[in-house]
Amino acid sequence: MTKQINKNSGFLLQGAILAAAAVIAKIIGAAYKIPLTNILGDEGMGFYGYAFEVYAIALILSSFSLPLAVSKLVSARVAKKEYKNAMAIFKGSILFAIGVGLLAALVVFFGADFFADKVMASAPSAYALRVLAPGLFIVAVMGVVRGYFQGLGSMIPTAISQVIEQIVNAIVSILGASYLLKVGAEAAKSKNSPLLEPAYGAAGGTLGAVAGAFVSLLFVLFVLYAYKGVMKRQLKRDHGTSVESYGNIYKVLLFTIAPVIISTSVYNINQILDQVMFSKIMAAQGHAVKDYMALLGIYTGKYNTLINVPLAMASALGVSAIPSLAGAIAVGDRKQIYGKIHHSIRFTMLIAIPSFVGFLMLSSPLMNLLYGDQRKTPAAMLSLGSITVVLYCLSTVQNSILQGLDKMTVPIRNALISLGIHLVAVFVMLVMLKWNIYSIVVGNIVFSLCMCILNAHSIQTAVGYHQEVKRTFLLPTMAAFLMGVVSYLVFKLFDVLIGGRVFPILFALVAAVGVYAVALILIGGLTEEELYAMPKGDMLVKIFRKLHLMKG
Template identity: 30%
Template sequence: MSSNLVKGSAILTIGLFLSKALGLLYLVPFYAIVGEETIALYQYAYVPYNIALAIAISGAPLAISKFVSKYNALGDYATGRKMLKSGMMIMVVTGFLSFLVLYFSAEPLAKLVRKSDEQVFTVDEIASVIRWVSYALLVVPLMSIVRGFLQGNQKMMPTSVSQLVEQIVRIVVVLVGAFIVVNFMHESPVIAVNFAVFAAFIGALAGLAVLYKYWKSYKPEFDHLLANSPPASDVSIKDMYTEVLAYIVPFVLVGVINPLYQFVDMITFNGAMKSIGLSSVSDTYLGMLNMLTHKFVMIPVMVATGFSMALIPVITGYYSKNNQKGITRSLDQTYQIVLFLTIPMVIGLMALSNEIYYSLYGKSEMGAEILASYAPVAVLFGLYTVTAAILQGIDRHKWIVFTSLLGLLFKLALNIPLIKLFETNGAIIATAIGYSIAVGINILIIKKTLGYKSQMVYRRLILIGLLNVVMLISVVVTLKGLTAISPADGKLHALLYVIICALVGAAIYSYLSLKTGLAQKLFGDRLTRLTNKLGLGR
């Protein structure tokens, strides 16, 4: 794997990890401020917002990254700058239009969601949170195109830092605002949620300010490359956007597919639960699925997302130069690292689901059960992200559209009957089936197009599986030993058990990975030299 891919992946992954971690941790105090029932209202705003955001952005970060990387590889820096200038204008327009659409569709969406008078929230309350979150669409699309341009120039740090700052500012506004609304203004928690979703707009402004600062620091370098670049290719604005639009539809689907699966749950879950007499708990259970546990499940996925964002420009560069060896090496390394990092996280979430849920939210058998059932789907989320990124890099965009929509169709067809049979687990099973179909076809297309075969990946996957079995046994034995001595009887007690078990599992997994030489093979020469000094190499 190229050093650029390793470095870019590491930067984006670290940034995404911190952003996702903060996005999870802030729910703990927010949950305490507004309560279990009211926090479910939060996800009614964010599911349609995420869909509108993906459409507004139109896959801009990755599409522009791919476009700029392609022309930079040809030494044509002028065409990338030309795209940036026109793209910023388009993002302003699409952002404003998306804001209008989401704002005025809030009430119809709310009516789709509310299926019974037994539900916790009214149509007006659901519509209100959707309207308040829509304001963020005025800023985020503009931010996205700048991120894409910088990523296409192998500048990954601005994306990571701006995402992190955006998240920090948003969280501070959410928590401080909600606390003031509930405890000082003595308004209802529903009003606090309205203010909390509006914080997405304030956070986006902060992220945009960070990108502007980075742009000023990089501008001399970009201007130098532009000055020494040949004139922009003879590509008209129309032709330029025809090329970018060919990238955009699959990029949009990759960005919006997870929110679309959640949207299917949002519009079908309450009706299905009503049909089996569970309307009184459907809002709460849907909040657990789409909000509280979904945040946990997406933490392992951020590893795959970080790699896919860095992978696309690298794969595009190799593909443009017909460098088959470079493509194969990058794919081998990416598959292995993604599975090496995501599988143990998933197993940890499953093994410690009761203690994790208890320590952060409160004791809830249903919440812990949903988390344990949902966690394995994270592997499919990650593989979908990576395989779709590979197909984008080798210009197989139509297949992304086909597999994504096919998986979503299965989710839509199976969701209601499975929910009626298995309640919340039915929605999880339908999601797993849809993603499995999409990932399976994506892998077949990659193998056929590139003639990609790698027995090494299969062998390494078996080794990763064995290491995870040993790790799981160690975690389960440790947890049973701790609970035998003293069952967790409070949040801090449960958190202590999570930390101890996680440290034991991580230590054993890391030690075995180093001792077998697997980690050194995946992460390169620097780690090998370090482990040799420490006496951990084979």
């Protein structure tokens, strides 16, 4: 067991670095959404969320899959010491990204009114969508550079650039929203159109995404320039006679990204379909635009923001798993393949399960702490949808594993089946059960559960792999529910003793981290060898030994 973990420690370390950076970036994103939500209000966040949904689909169709594809192709060639071909793929991918990114940016910019009004049934979102359009070009180029470094086995440039991107995003978003909200207020008065104020504010809020992406692009380009000496030495060591042509590279690139684009589109388009269906059905049922846009604002600005923090970790581990699996497949090492699948899923669950329990037990205090929102609806949405943290984290990593195993079309099939079941379920809940915004929350549970079941079966069929259950799922769940009970009791105790919206929940969260870690180790859910595979693992082992939780 120790030997196997050591063979995967480099992969786990790189994945942990990227996961940590992704979680930090998401925490920053969640943090700045608090003042942004207070500035824009639920209506403004509704327009903001609609614009980002269209932007996200455009990003998926144009360049979202480029880092994954480039990392996979580069890794496979680096594993065989074909550095010239790895460089050829990088150069070809850059040219591809420039063309596709520019086209996507122009389509979204000039088609903003159509997408906002005709597709999303939210015409004021067009202002924010136009602001976001240049980001499609920037992200496309940046994605190729990130993917190149990931293919070389280094997640650090991606990790640092993600944090930089979110810091700039947070600052510019808040400043932009504040300024344009004032401009929008004047425009609303002069044109007698009240919705212009939140629409302008939403456009200001999206400025940060473009500014953050631009600064992040400058950073990865600087790293690439600093790395040119290493690249030259690698090319000199490659004495291969043939270099892949750009024609062949584009063919391979398209065959790699097309299934990823389709599967990711299906995987994410359910958000847009949910919101379009929700808006049209709510309007048909006689609800005012202001009312259902406010509900969507809570869903996108508060619920989704919190749920997405642990999901970032799963996406990061998936990103690190793909080039690692591609390299293992290239050299035919089945033992490494099994090890990487096992540890990707297991380490994801070690974070996802306690996150689910934390959201379930402390939903109302969290909403009050972060947004000053004591209403029942936001807390009920977070409690009800908390299980999606586990399901989406698991299905996201499974998707990446299948892509790393060269089963590129399998996630498409699984996502299409899940999407069909999901849409029927949401329609029934909206029309027949009239569950309002909760229909979308429950619909996400249905979709992600279907994906988990189908993906698990597909991985088993592809490589004969069975995920171990006890230490991956059962022991973390036991430790997490003990954590949940203790943290809830700590919150109630300090709520009675000192009150307020800050200190009771902070004490509860500190208790939660401590109880989960101790419980997990005591019941055998985390071993010393696995801790060593984590960043600062040696320090953690020393701490647990001093606490007599581990033997020396």
